[in-house]
Amino acid sequence: QVQLVESGGGLVQAGGSLRLSCALSGRTFSSYTMGWFRQAPGKEREFVAAITWSGGSTRYADSLKGRFTISRDNAKNTVYLRMNSLKPEDTAVYYCAAVAYAYIVTMTTDYRYWGQGTQVTVSS
Numbered sequence: 621q622v623q624l625v626e627s628g629g630g631l632v633q634a635g636g637s638l639r640l641s642c643a644l645s646g647r648t649f650s651s652y653t654m655g656w657f658r659q660a661p662g663k664e665r666e667f668v669a670a671i672t673w674s675g676g677s678t679r680y681a682d683s684l685k686g687r688f689t690i691s692r693d694n695a696k697n698t699v700y701l702r703m704n705s706l707k708p709e710d711t712a713v714y715y716c717a718a719v720a721y722a723y724i725v726t727m728t729t730d731y732r733y734w735g736q737g738t739q740v741t742v743s744s
Contacts, residue, residue, distance in 0.1 A: 622646045622733040624716045629738030632706055636742070640701040642716030642735055650674075653721045654692060654699040655731055658712035658740075665715065667726045669701060679724045706742045713737040 628640040644652065655670040669680045669690035678690055689702040699716060717731035725731070 622652075622718060624718060624733055624735035626714065626716045626735045626738040629714060629740045631741045631743065634707055634742055634744050636706050637702070637704045638706065638740060640703070640714055640716075640738060640740075642699045642701075644697045644699075644718060650694040651720055652718040652733075653723065653725060654690075655717045655719075655725070656690060656699075656701045657715045657717060657728060658710075659715070659737075660709075660712040663712075665728050667728075668714070670724050670726060671699065672724060673722060677724055679726060703740070706740075708742045708744045710740060711742050712740060714740050 623645045624642055626642045632638055650673050653672050656668040657665050658668050659665040667681050671678045671690045671692050675692050687705050692699040715737045716735040718733040719731045
């Protein structure tokens, strides 16, 4: 059984940075495409970024390009999301997700495994 555990969320002022981490256990990490999603209060869960198992391909939500960076360390079974120049509208619960695909997918329904989420709050 695959388990995903996110960490690194918290309260940050606008313009600040955070790095989220997501550790996968239970299966071979390098077999999975990993994604980050977020859900703000009263809104649907939305795609943030994804990375293939090799790290050779990444994709971002258009509105986040240039501020967020996804990366992975297969030796540590961990995927990261670096968030810079944070804005109050980035406030949300951020979720890590995994699927045993070799290519990028961006829909919530594409992903099989989900973490419990980590809260990110950006104050103005």
